[in-house]
Amino acid sequence: MKHIPLAERLRPRTLEEFVGQDHLLGRNKILHSLLSRGSLPSLILWGPPGCGKTTLARLLASMVDASFVSFSAVLSGLPELRVIIQEAKETKRMGGPRTVLFVDEIHRFNKAQQDAFLPHVESGLITLIGATTENPSFEIISPLLSRCQVLTLNALDKRALLSIIDRALTDKDRGLGELGLSIEKEAAELLADKADGDARSLLNFLELSSELSVSQMPEGKGGRITVETVEETIQQKLLRYDKKGEEHFNIISAFHKSLRGSDPDAALYWLARMLAAGEDPHYVARRMVRFASEDVGNADPQALTVTLNALGAFDFLGKPEGELALAQAALYLATAPKSNAVYTAYGEALSDVNKFGTLPVPLHIRNAPTMLMKDLGYGKGYKYVHNYQDAITDQEHMPSELRNRIYYRPTTRGYEKIIKDRLDKWRKILAKRKALKGS
Numbered sequence: 001m002k003h004i005p006l007a008e009r010l011r012p013r014t015l016e017e018f019v020g021q022d023h024l025l026g027r028n029k030i031l032h033s034l035l036s037r038g039s040l041p042s043l044i045l046w047g048p049p050g051c052g053k054t055t056l057a058r059l060l061a062s063m064v065d066a067s068f069v070s071f072s073a074v075l076s077g078l079p080e081l082r083v084i085i086q087e088a089k090e091t092k093r094m095g096g097p098r099t100v101l102f103v104d105e106i107h108r109f110n111k112a113q114q115d116a117f118l119p120h121v122e123s124g125l126i127t128l129i130g131a132t133t134e135n136p137s138f139e140i141i142s143p144l145l146s147r148c149q150v151l152t153l154n155a156l157d158k159r160a161l162l163s164i165i166d167r168a169l170t171d172k173d174r175g176l177g178e179l180g181l182s183i184e185k186e187a188a189e190l191l192a193d194k195a196d197g198d199a200r201s202l203l204n205f206l207e208l209s210s211e212l213s214v215s216q217m218p219e220g221k222g223g224r225i226t227v228e229t230v231e232e233t234i235q236q237k238l239l240r241y242d243k244k245g246e247e248h249f250n251i252i253s254a255f256h257k258s259l260r261g262s263d264p265d266a267a268l269y270w271l272a273r274m275l276a277a278g279e280d281p282h283y284v285a286r287r288m289v290r291f292a293s294e295d296v297g298n299a300d301p302q303a304l305t306v307t308l309n310a311l312g313a314f315d316f317l318g319k320p321e322g323e324l325a326l327a328q329a330a331l332y333l334a335t336a337p338k339s340n341a342v343y344t345a346y347g348e349a350l351s352d353v354n355k356f357g358t359l360p361v362p363l364h365i366r367n368a369p370t371m372l373m374k375d376l377g378y379g380k381g382y383k384y385v386h387n388y389q390d391a392i393t394d395q396e397h398m399p400s401e402l403r404n405r406i407y408y409r410p411t412t413r414g415y416e417k418i419i420k421d422r423l424d425k426w427r428k429i430l431a432k433r434k435a436l437k438g439s
Contacts, residue, residue, distance in 0.1 A: 006176065007199070010174055010175055018052060018059060020156045020157070021052060021056070030151070038064055040061075042128040043148055043149050044130045044150045046136050049133060049198050052156075060100070066100040067099045071103045072103075073108040085125070100127045101126045105132065107134040107136075115143075121144070130148070155197025161197070165191060168203060169181055179214055187229065187230045194234050210225065252287060254270045255271060255284075259330065260291075264331045281326060293343070299415055337413040342408070363379075366378040
């Protein structure tokens, strides 16, 4: 049994051994209630790696005395599924137990493959339990999703991980108990921190640490796992981050909202999380450039320059030195005055473009490079602003259908207050001129 990885040997065989997910398995919680009635609907188990999705599926099937069939979306396809369905039909015909079909990484099936489950789930031939690390609302087709109960599993907390370490070191049948190992409290906590909520990673780290500790003992037994042992085993913490999955969007959202909320410390943390986990720095820089226009705008026009310069500095320096330029830009954006007036104004203008189509350019502001165009009135009546007091005129630049339309409404924050005061001053001058003409 020693050749089997520790994580597999210690896989819980009963719900009593299962650690975590109390929000599902606790008294009067959904799974506790279902199992107490001997009921098991089709489920989608959604959660991060190593939180117990596969183990929980096995335990649920055993508790309702079902036949458990495991199926990998990575290694198998429709031909294998047809065989399983045929066997389930035969088992049912013979009066055997119902079939629980567990599909690991169900999000990897395309739409047509997911469609193949529908009639068999609907008829009750199989009870489907799908496991996914991706948001089901994005990755699972609606008809299948509507026939399944989605249960969210959480990453294991530190207390749960420490209890797994304790069990692994004391279990003599399936764990490391026969080795007579002990572990420093700080080393156990370091292992739990490095595992990042993943029980499988935790046990893999622990197994390597135990091998390193035992190898240093003359009798191949005993020893103490220290912080130094753990650090030697784990050169670098592997952060949970899928550059195409939900965690990617969660973290970039947290970064963007921290910038918008003027929280420089949170912004710096999420930036570091992304870069440490291998996110493309250019993607982060592009998001900051967008932010500079969308959420800072003309409240601080320098923000756009700072973010573009940060991108250039990163390309010039490379990693890791160039990451400081990105950090500097993030801190600048977080502490800059905020305005979405540019974003709102452009949205309103674009809405009018879509609503009114290709309205003609007013004749007086058209280009007139040929005599024919001049004869047609192109450019006629154009007022050259530099010939007027304060370099402003009451000239209309909009199509007639949009006359007097205002999109840009600068705030009183940062540099936009100067812009607002300037626009207000110009409008007062024009209103005064108009009043004088009318008198």
